Amino acid sequence: MSVNARILLLALVAIGITAILAGNSLFGTRKGRQIRERVVASQEQLLAVARLKAGVWPFLNTLSRMKENGQDTVAFLHERENQVLAEQTQLDLSVDEEERISGDSGYKPRTDERREFSEVIQALLRWMEKTEARVRAEPAKRPIPPMLEWELYQDYEREVGRDMATIEAAEQEELTWLRQHWDRNVKRSLLLTHIVTLACTVLMVALTLFLFLPLRGSLRQLRSVAERVGRGDFAVSLPTMGRDELGLLAQAMNRMAVELHGTLEEKQRLMKAEAEVSEREARRYNAILEETVRARTTELEAANTRLEESLRQLQDTQAQLLFADRLAAVGRLAAGVGHEINNPLSYILSNLRFIQRELDRPEAAGLPEKEELMTAIGDAREGADRVRIIVQELKVLSRPDELTLGPVDLGSVIRGAASIATQELSERARLVLDCQDVPPVQGNGPRLGQVMLNLIVNAAHSIEPGRVEENEVRVVVHMGILDTVIVEVHDTGCGIPPENLERIFEPFFTTKPVGMGTGLGLSVCRTIVVAMGGTLQVVTSEVGRGSIFRITLPTGIAAAASLQGNPS
Ligand code: ADP
Numbered sequence: 001m002s003v004n005a006r007i008l009l010l011a012l013v014a015i016g017i018t019a020i021l022a023g024n025s026l027f028g029t030r031k032g033r034q035i036r037e038r039v040v041a042s043q044e045q046l047l048a049v050a051r052l053k054a055g056v057w058p059f060l061n062t063l064s065r066m067k068e069n070g071q072d073t074v075a076f077l078h079e080r081e082n083q084v085l086a087e088q089t090q091l092d093l094s095v096d097e098e099e100r101i102s103g104d105s106g107y108k109p110r111t112d113e114r115r116e117f118s119e120v121i122q123a124l125l126r127w128m129e130k131t132e133a134r135v136r137a138e139p140a141k142r143p144i145p146p147m148l149e150w151e152l153y154q155d156y157e158r159e160v161g162r163d164m165a166t167i168e169a170a171e172q173e174e175l176t177w178l179r180q181h182w183d184r185n186v187k188r189s190l191l192l193t194h195i196v197t198l199a200c201t202v203l204m205v206a207l208t209l210f211l212f213l214p215l216r217g218s219l220r221q222l223r224s225v226a227e228r229v230g231r232g233d234f235a236v237s238l239p240t241m242g243r244d245e246l247g248l249l250a251q252a253m254n255r256m257a258v259e260l261h262g263t264l265e266e267k268q269r270l271m272k273a274e275a276e277v278s279e280r281e282a283r284r285y286n287a288i289l290e291e292t293v294r295a296r297t298t299e300l301e302a303a304n305t306r307l308e309e310s311l312r313q314l315q316d317t318q319a320q321l322l323f324a325d326r327l328a329a330v331g332r333l334a335a336g337v338g339h340e341i342n343n344p345l346s347y348i349l350s351n352l353r354f355i356q357r358e359l360d361r362p363e364a365a366g367l368p369e370k371e372e373l374m375t376a377i378g379d380a381r382e383g384a385d386r387v388r389i390i391v392q393e394l395k396v397l398s399r400p401d402e403l404t405l406g407p408v409d410l411g412s413v414i415r416g417a418a419s420i421a422t423q424e425l426s427e428r429a430r431l432v433l434d435c436q437d438v439p440p441v442q443g444n445g446p447r448l449g450q451v452m453l454n455l456i457v458n459a460a461h462s463i464e465p466g467r468v469e470e471n472e473v474r475v476v477v478h479m480g481i482l483d484t485v486i487v488e489v490h491d492t493g494c495g496i497p498p499e500n501l502e503r504i505f506e507p508f509f510t511t512k513p514v515g516m517g518t519g520l521g522l523s524v525c526r527t528i529v530v531a532m533g534g535t536l537q538v539v540t541s542e543v544g545r546g547s548i549f550r551i552t553l554p555t556g557i558a559a560a561a562s563l564q565g566n567p568s
Contacts, residue, residue: 042175060152091121092117120163313535341387352384410438451529451551491547
């Protein structure tokens with residue numbers, strides 16, 4: 001049943017119930033009013049009868065007094081008759097009223113009531129006339145004998161009073177019946193009202209439950225589904241609820257859920273596609289970014305390497321500059337000392353040579369101290385030679401700028417130095433030459449030979465004699481950056497303690513025993529290399545594991561470029 005039909009049915013039932021209640025109330029009220037009117041009419045009749053009865057003795061007494069006083073009793077009779085007739089009219093009217101009410105309600109008056117009233121009133125009128133006549137007939141100005149009064153009253157009782165009492169009793173009985181009937185009617189009406197009200201209430205409640213309980217269940221289902229849809233759960237389906245409005249609503253809900261589900265899926269699909277596109281774009285940008293970063297990193301690394309190299313060169317240069325002052329002082333001292341020593345040393349040597357030559361002549365063969373003299377002279381020459389070498393080296397230190405530079409083939413220079421050092425190396429280590437093809441460097445061949453010989457001999461001296469196969473002196477040559485050539489001398493010798501690393505390039509610093517080293521080798525080597533526009537440094541040195549010395553020299557191209565960049 002549709003909701004409209006349910007509401008219509010409920011309204012109809014409510015209207016019906018209201019009509020029944022109203023009808024019941026109307027009927028009860030009407031019935032009550034009729035009975036009340038009947039009661040009132042009956043009471044009026046009783047009152048009229050009572051008034052008639054009550055007027056009998058006063059009539060008799062008044063007549064007696066009037067006769068006694070000599071007054072006109074006839075006039076009084078007429079007056080009283082009119083009053084009685086008025087009462088009759090009143091009684092007739094009340095009987096008319098009774099009959100009118102009886103016609104609608106069925107509460108009929110007693111049969112011949114009108115006739116009874118009429119007869120008793122006629123009888124009363126007759127008694128009154130007869131009584132007045134009797135009283136009038138009595139002698140005037142004398143009181144009426146009580147006996148007569150009694151007789152007249154007895155006549156009244158006989159001719160009128162008995163019938164009047166009967167009528168009064170009948171009226172009283174009717175009134176009692178009417179009152180009882182009225183009570184019964186009120187009770188019945190009340191009962192009926194209660195029963196009808198209760199029945200209507202029960203019917204309404206039952207009908208409401210019958211009509212709206214299923215409606216409530218369906219509405220609950222609809223509400224829960226609407227809430228789930230509201231929370232985004234579109235996997236809902238309402239059971240078929242018939243073809244009423246709720247059924248249509250359920251179908252509409254199901255359709256809405258399906259459409260929303262479809263829309264949501266479409267939206268999710270679009271969002272996913274959008275996310276994929278964004279991710280692809282992000283990946284692409286990422287790849288570009290990574291590539292850019294990689295390229296920039298490579299560039300930065302290269303720049304960094306160049307910077308590190310430049311820094312190292314700068315540090316070397318700075319160290320050399322710091323050292324330059326001391327070297328300059330040493331150089332000036334060396335120049336002075338060399339100049340001063342050189343002359344005496346020349347003639348010490350020439351005189352020693354002369355003495356040696358003279359002693360070697362046959363004429364001196366007989367001299368007994370000849371052998372001793374020859375030994376002393378040999379020692380003196382050796383000492384003087386060492387002084388000469390030192391002086392030469394001091395000259396290099398004092399005037400490094402005097403080197404003449406030109407293209408030098410490093411390979412042949414290294415091979416030459418290696419062959420000279422063979423003697424020193426033979427008992428200590430294997431010599432390995434690892435030379436790549438490099439362009440000629442800008443330098444001075446003999447001086448570079450001196451540098452290489454010095455480094456190889458130092459490497460050999462760092463290795464204890466005796467374990468040739470376990471030790472190695474390796475000379476490596478390869479290209480460096482910015483058109484430079486790098487020469488490295490690796491050894492597996494004793495290494496240099498950290499505290500000495502700062503000092504090994506100082507002139508006269510040596511750890512070798514007296515007579516073995518002058519301490520001038522490395523400082524002379526660095527002076528020569530720097531004079532050629534290169535650098536000499538210790539790459540690494542670890543005590544007990546060995547050292548690596550590195551020379552960096554400019555090629556002819558680099559030297560030409562630096563000359564172009566700095567023509568002065
Ligand atoms: P000299 O060789 O006359 O001592 P150098 O100037 O050539 O003078 O060397 C100075 C010092 O540097 C050496 O006494 C030695 O202690 C150290 N030295 C040089 N080269 C090496 C090397 N390859 N291994 C270990 N120490 C070395």
